[in-house]
Amino acid sequence: MKLLKLYSDNQGFKTITFNPGLNIVAGLQSSALSTDSYNGIGKSSSLHLVHLMFGGKFDEKISSDKKLKQFLSAYGNIYLSFNIGSSSYTIRKNFAENDYFVNDEKISKTAYPKKLSEIFGLVNRIDFNFKPLLNIFARRYLPERSYYAGALTQQGQPPHDYYQMLYNLTLLGVDTTLIKKNKVIAENINKLKKTEQVLNQQKLTINEGDYLDLKDELIQLEDAKSNFIIAQNYDELKRQADNLTFEMNSLRNKIYSNERDISKKTRLLKASDHEVVDISRVADIYAEAKFHFKDKVEIQLRQAEEFHLSLQKARKTRLQEQIIVLGDDNSLQNKILISVESRRDHLLKDLDAKGALEEYNSIVERIRTLEADIAELTSYQTLLAKFDKDKANLEVDKATVRADSVKQIEDSKSYIAQVEAIFRQFVKRFYRGHGGSFKITNSKDAQYLFNIDVHIPKDGSQGINEVKIFCYDMLLFSLNPDLLGVVAHDSCIFSGVDPRQVAQMFKVVLEMVQNHDLQYFVNINKDTYELLLNDVIEEGVESILTSEERYIIKTSKVLELYDADPQNTLFGFTFG
Missing domain, CATH: 3.40.50.300 (P-loop containing nucleotide triphosphate hydrolases)
Structure with a gap:
């Protein structure tokens, strides 16, 4: 540039x-x-x-x-x-x-x-x-x-900012592939550390010894559920209650359908109030244009107007009658629904009075709770095993990158020496007999892996x-x-x-x-x-x-x- x-x-x-x-x-x-x-x-x-x-x-x-x-x-x-x-x-x-x-x-x-x-x-x-x-x-x-x-x-x-060091190492001709790989590993290790904190907090609320006890209780309850004996007429009462529930749903659907039709027809009825053809207005428009109908044409227009009004009146009458019929039907359906609901409520009370439904439901609910607790413990154990595996793999990756970075510096000694020679040539222009030093060395624990040491005496x-x-x-x-x-x-x-x-x-x-x-x-x-x-x-x-x-x-x-x-x-x- x-x-x-x-x-x-x-x-x-x-x-x-x-x-x-x-x-x-x-x-x-x-x-x-x-x-x-x-x-x-x-x-x-x-x-x-x-x-x-x-x-x-x-x-x-x-x-x-x-x-x-x-x-x-x-x-x-x-x-x-x-x-x-x-x-x-x-x-x-x-x-x-x-x-x-x-x-x-x-x-x-x-x-x-x-x-x-x-x-x-x-x-x-x-x-x-x-x-x-x-x-x-x-x-x-x-x-x-x-x-x-x-x-x-x-x-x-x-001075030790990661990206600032990365930019300098790049322009110094250092291959930064390992540096970027090491950063990804470091970020993943940090994520694992956060996961470890969550796991440690969860561990405080979980008693490992409870796991087998929970599984034993679950087996017992599943056996009790499968062998549960319900009162003799329980099945018949439940079947009747189910039928009544089905009938209630059908009645509600019918009532909803009627209400929707009533709403639609009411809108049509209101809209028809505005559908009026004013023949006198048509004649006035033509008169303004200095065009006059013949007498015979005016008679035909009047007849058309009368025919349209009669059709409109008949349509309104039909819509009004249909709305009344639908309203009456809904009144009947609502009375039937109230009766069916009452009969089903009595049946459900009878079922509870038998004691079977409440006991059976309590067993089912306890089984669900146990299954959730066991799933939580199983999830924790699975996550813990995965955490240990991931942590071990990342530690291996980190060690491998560190070893490769040592080898990279070893292999780059000749190049680094050439870079140092250029730097020293510049420094010697200012300080006779003192060329300073320039080194790229392995860092002990920095994400950027390599240290840059630029030095002039004093x-x-x-x-x-x-x-x-x-x-x-x-x-x-x-x-x-x-x-x-x-x-x-x-x-x-x-x-x-x-x-x-x-x-x-x-x-x-x-x-x-x-x-x-x-x-x-x-x-x-x-x-x-x-x-x-x-x-x-x-x-x-x-x-x-x-x-x-x-x-x-x-x-x-x-x-x-x-x-x-x-x-x-x-x-x-x-x-x-």
Whole structure:
């Protein structure tokens, strides 16, 4: 990718037209007042805005993000143009809306990450989307986030975050198949642990010794049920009660059917009230059209009207008679139903009086309870056996993956040594005689299986840590030059760094631009910018940059931002 242009239809915005190589946004100080500062003028926002155009999110829990979102929502359209090979793209984004536009194609917020992965051809190259990739190669600075806490914290997460480590290991060329397999195993083990807690709670309520007693009682009750002797006339009474129940259901169905017919015919009767043909109205309509019927035609129309009215009257009479008949039938059916219900109720009382039904039902109910209790115990025992089997299998899988990961590191020693050599070459550019170290080793219990140890002597100090971050980022670019093609840093990477080493950073960048087609985007403040352009970087020490390199740095300034007037800031306004 080559960034081409960042611009807006808001006239206050300071357009950035990118160079194919080095790009510097310089925060300068035009005011002579010591209280004026080149902080807050938009240097860091320029890189942050690139992230936002590529789908970066606002964290509304953080005050600065909330204020920037509110500001941009009323700012207008912002555009970012870039090339990938011979293909050109322009992203348009209005932050008052959720959608993005790529070459005028509307892309929803949820579909945007997938679209970017397709545009950058990441689908078959890495197994994560564009956003974390951009975080790795374009480290921004944002308040309350820790992108510059260490070499591996490009996602702003704690050092041992699983996905952050996975992304780094991927770009370092490590096969991550075992890592993903180990994560699945770990997740399944965690699920089993939750199951184990449930089983342990259930175990407290279950007495294992009760299982056989329950089965013995069930056998006895099933025998009692099969041998149960009911009173002599019990079967006959039950048969009569069943017949009466059947008759009741038939009567209820008949009553329901009649009620439905009554309702239907009543609706038809009401509808017929509106079916009136007004022949005089027909004549009036024709009269308005200056058309007059002949006398004979009018007589025929009157006769037709009389015939229609007689038919309508006959239909109403027939519907009224049918409704009366159905109503009378329902009255009769209801009387019969009441009588049948009464007879059946007496029979059921007789059955209970015999004592057989109640006793028999109590045996059946107890059998159901026992069967449920036994099923619960059986389910618990089955689940417990399955749990033990699954747990054993997962422990075997986990041990196998661990063993395979040890072998993977052993087999990769030569490759890791080559990666370390590249890292040390970068470090030696800054510290004579000290190349630091780079190791990938087996982790004792982390889900990501492998530890990455990036070390420079005394990297506990801020300046040395920033140099380590710079060298590590250049290492990742060297291993993946065609993946994104861009590296970006915030000016905080120069904080606490010795002036000679700052100059060395730019010397390395210019070589990477020249030899590996790197596009480098950085924002710097006034002091750093002037330091780079001077032939003497500190008293008695000449710059390691050649005059040609200093000229390239000077002409690579794509934007100057000043402190004295809000119009000279990135957005042309101050906010927050």
